[in-house]
Amino acid sequence: MRGLRARLVVVFVLLAGLSALTATGLVYRQASDLMLKRTEWSVVNEFRLRVATLTENMQHPPDRAALQQLANGVAPAFLEATGAAVYGNSGLIASGDGTGPITPALRRSVAGRHRLAYQRVVSAGAPYLVVGTPVLLGRQRTPSGVEAYLVTPLGKEAADEEALVAAARNGVLPVVALAVLFALLAAGGVLRPVRDLDRAARRLGAGELDTRLKVSGGDELARLVKTFNATAAALEANVSELREMEVRARRFVADVSHELRTPLASILAMADMFEEEAGRLEGDLAQAARLMNLEVGRLVRLVEDLMEISRFDAGAARLILDDVDVADAVRACLRTRGWTARVTLDLPPDVRIRMDPRRFDVITANLVGNALRHGAPPVTVRLRAEGPRDTGRVVIEVRDSGEGVDPDVLPHVFDRFSKADAARTRSDGSGLGLAIALENARLHGGSIDVTNPPGGGALFSLTLPRRPAPPPDRPGTSPPPRPEQV
Structure with missing residues (x-):
């Protein structure tokens, strides 16, 4: 029973823990994605507007001074930005600080597709958001062969993400503790009728045949209790009938044996007399007299043995020590x-x-x-x-x-x-x-x-x-004590 209780508690705890972890994981994923997307779209839109503003009056083809001015003017518009850069067909043309996180893959995407692109990267153990866009000049949006890039750190978002993970982890522990508490309460409620049924079955097996259980509810356990009560009632009736039959049979054997003793004693006396006179009898009468004496003696011994057995069965045998x-x-x-x-x-x-x-x-x-x-x-x-x-x-x-x-x-x-x-x-x-x-x-x-x-x-x-102990209780000699209802 303790093992079943432990298994139920483990199952409840596992289910509660799995549910808590699943819910926490989903919340964490949604919140994390929401924070990053909000940051990304804010930086991307502001970067697009800043580049368009800085290149609105730029001549085609732009000279190196104009491109350096563009590189220097992009980053200050963003409080968190660590640097900006401008690349042309010949490579880096102009840059501010912090161009290390700009990857070749992002440059190929911007230059090859001629459209804005961004990428999350980790450089020197720190997360960054890198945004790049081709520079288009004039009202006709003429490609200039130049790309502008902005590097923005995501340290604040990473800190927020760690705080979210810690909050989720700290939230799971109380949930598991509550799950253990509810599991103990639920296991106790589920196992209580099972424990009652186990005790009742043990008492029934010990001979307390009038053991019954109270029926409450209409679930499977209640139906099981009803079945147990019906089985116990049928068993009590059958055993009572068998005991009555056994008592009647023993009484019959004892009564018959007792009634046979007196006539058998007389028959045995006559048989002894006939055997003593067997030498004077003729033909087969002598052999018949001896045979009669032998058979009557055997019958007397059988009756004596039956009476002795009946005393044991009735619990009437006693020791005279x-x-x-x-x-x-x-x-x-x-x-x-x-x-x-x-x-x-x-x-x-x-x-x-x-x-x-x-x-x-x-x-x-x-x-x-x-x-x-x-x-x-x-x-x-x-x-x-x-x-x-x-x-x-x-x-x-x-x-x-x-x-x-x-x-x-x-x-x-x-x-x-x-x-x-x-x-x-x-x-x-x-x-x-x-x-x-x-x-x-x-x-x-x-x-x-x-x-x-x-x-x-x-x-x-x-x-x-050397010192005889009291004789053990004999089944069937007396009815068992009537127990209280469970």
């Missing part, structure tokens, strides 16, 4: 699930952090279980501490020796219901384990990353702070 030895917590998780013999541990002692033991157990079980199901042995769990005890962090790495994660699947590993093998329609997991692990890590203020390191396998890195 305690000071825990990380190595002991990892060993307890593996021992409970019977995985101790299948996992290689590298756990330094006395690494304690403040965390929720139950949620850490869920994270560890999901990461190790994923490695055991989809990777290849050996599976290794390593622990390392980084930074000071109070402000540092711990990293738990779970690595298998399988083929690693498909690069196409890698960005979606933590998506809900994501499967490592898209062609496999059934698996032992629900597809929610890694998503739940990531949510629990974020609840602690940590993170989980996955890579395919050199040497094969997949590497999941869980990073947790």
Whole structure:
């Protein structure tokens, strides 16, 4: 925005400066031409009359004394004249002072065309006006073969011209200063609605969907503001509808999961009983009893995972913190699930952090279980501490020796219901384990990353702070505060 303001000011200043310079140049040119022409015509007319008066009674052909008298009599009639001269076919016949500025070009023009001519010349750094005319004798205006010349300095006109240039230059500076002032005022008026629109767009992007702008005027900016308001209103309506649909969907999943827990608990109890009696059943009934128990257990785990996810979505998940030895917590998780013999541990002692033991157990079980199901042995769990005890962090790495994660699947590993093998329609997991692990890590203020390191396998890195920070705000859990109208 500042760059646009600067560009507008520069444009205004350039336009004002160019206009001022153009107007000043035109005025200067007209005034200069007017001064010079006035001087030229005054000198030329007076010179013509003076020569006619001095040669009125001159005999033909004139003698040298008469021509000298003519040369001496021309210049005194002009206060500013510096000299006069009379030329004949043989060259200079008679002269007063200051004949240097008389040029051969002017002499050729006067002698060849037999008419009065004048020329502006610069001699020794000073400007002059030189006027020449052929001398015509008698009433018949008989050519005498003689030319008379007058040299008049233009120093006064040059001084007037310099004063005019200085006045024009001094006049341009205030014009440019006023142009800067008007440019700032105009740029402020033009950019004010643009700045308001920029702030409103930022607030809209930050989630304040009821942001609106006041419409004033009927120009292009006003139409742009109307379009922004209409777009914001449509976006607010769509987002509100999507949020309501999302809330209803989450509530439906939570309600269904909750309602399924009681009947599933009864079904699971009966399935356990049938499996215990499977040895007494005949034919395929024993296999059916075992399969039923397996499928009911999978369904129970799915319902539990759905309820856990619904708590995260509703923002109802909370931490119950305690000071825990990380190595002991990892060993307890593996021992409970019977995985101790299948996992290689590298756990330094006395690494304690403040965390929720139950949620850490869920994270560890999901990461190790994923490695055991989809990777290849050996599976290794390593622990390392980084930074000071109070402000540092711990990293738990779970690595298998399988083929690693498909690069196409890698960005979606933590998506809900994501499967490592898209062609496999059934698996032992629900597809929610890694998503739940990531949510629990974020609840602690940590993170989980996955890579395919050199040497094969997949590497999941869980990073947790020693002192968990408050969990970040979750979008959609509460409506944003209502802003004032811009």
